[in-house]
Amino acid sequence: MTPGTILFLNCTSCSGKTTLIHLLQDALPPPFLDFDLDKVIWMLPKRYFYPPLWDQVLGKADQAG
Secondary structure: OOOOOOOOOOOOOOOOHHHHHHHHHHHOOOOOOOOOHHHHHOOOOHHHHOOOHHHHHHOOOOOOO
């Protein structure tokens, strides 16, 4: 792979994405970063974890599914 390559994994939860990322990081020569939305959300200021600001971050969850 050339510098600037992005590996995008889009899978359901508990499908092994983290395991695959760790295996790829061990096997591939360039330093690949593990970057996911769950980690980014927790970087927000704490005031965003509660309504009404939480709804602005992820959209209003007013129905299941």
